[in-house]
Amino acid sequence: MEKISNVRVRIAPSPTGFPHIGTIYQALFNFAFAKKHGGKFIVRIEDTDRTRFVEGAEEAIFQALDWFGLVEDESPRKGGEFGPYKQSERLSIYHKYAQVLIDEGHAEFVYYKKEEAGQKKDYSKDSEVKVEKNNSVPDQPKSVEDMISNSDKFSDWVVRMKMPKDEEVVVDDELRGKITFNTSEINPQVLLKSDGYPTYHLGVVVDDHLMEISHVLRAEEWLSSLPKHKLLYSYLGWSMPPVFHTATLRNPDKSKLSKRHGHTNVEWYRLEGFLPEAILNYLGLLGWSHPEEKEVFDLAEFIEKFDLKDIRPAPPVFDVVKLMWMNGLYIREKLSLEQLRERLFDFYSTLREVEPYIKNDGVLELAKTRMETLGDFKKLVLWSPEEEVDKNLKADLRGSLEIIEDKNWNKDEIFAVFKNFMSEKQVKMPVLYSMFTGRKHGLPLPDFMAALGKKESIERLSQ
């Protein structure tokens, strides 16, 4: 595999909500590509929509990246020589290039009524799409500088891209090949909003160029704005880096992965007790496959084998069931008992009741093959009232077990008592389980009790 030099890739999340699993998917591919070629993985915060800004969202994005170990080389928090890395701190840069575009005749000032801004249009059947333009035009700003510094006077002005009439724009998607658009189909995009902030399209083109991004790896929903970007690049006299549009993750019904049908919030996975490395492994299976058809591999191996051109353009359904399996596999095969203990301590840092069980080697060992998520642990060890329990029978069982001498408290002795008890009372194993755990099934009971010790076991039967 040949190394590509000066690889610089980026993800460009906007702080408008919780960290999305799709962002991590993008981050994984970008990160792997950067690391493979000794390049840089950059996080640029695209906070140009002040109305959707969510306090704390930026921090949450970085927390998520840290959790997955997809740590960036350059970002607002890390700095770097191409900063600032937050678009709200780069406004004067966008203003400069907006002015260049105006001067060169590729953009113009347009007057809109404020109330008309940001309305999503109806594209059903015959409704025609037209850009609303107010005809009674008041004074026009003389320059971007003028528009910004006299924002009161020009509060309804924007800078909009001028679109050539009926020209073909041929764009290149590295995963799909050449795609031709006609300029008449392209929306003359607003580039600079009336609040002086750029739209995504101006911001992304200017920043990707200035930050010397070498390869653009982004989600498929940007594909139709590619021609816009290509035009902007050529107007500015810049060359466009190769672009790869990766398929978006889908719900089981094939719609774009959404909160409504699936779990999109990274925080949900953390709270359920998924392992970040298992999620990464699973994500690596979507849209990409290991050259030897391996299903289980760590980040290092993914980086080694990953190649951009092997990404499939077809959108995959995100299957939580398979993720669960993968997570269980990581718990039982990739984690030592000690490592599992650490993860559990971390995970249950606020739930003191499970602490003694986490400390208990025997219990941990028994639980290890029975967990798909860290969250399953408490269901395995704690009492959960699911079954009806016969109080008298429970007392009888306790009585039988109390007879065992302290020094003979081991799983064989306990099981011997069980056997007698079951034949005497005409009950089966599950009944014993429910008396001890509240559920019909669970950890092997004699082993569980032996690991807990006589005192604790008898206590549990007394409750």
Place this chain on the structure above:
RNA sequence: GGCGCCAUCGUCUAGUGGCCUAGGACACAGGGCUUUCAUCCCUGUAAUCAUGGGUUCGAAUCCCAUUGGCGUCACCA
């Protein structure tokens, strides 16, 4: 609705003209192990490769059309 992208078991996928009467994984079913439940092992069900036309001695693989799914058409990203 215009434009664009995509299309192999239910799902993730292998497959780049003959090795494919299509392989693996998840899920599902059955069996073995077993003191419950799991783990582990074995077996099985499951794709006429969306459909219809070509090209070719030969197509899941190339071409065209159709259908379907999705995306996009905001002063959101």
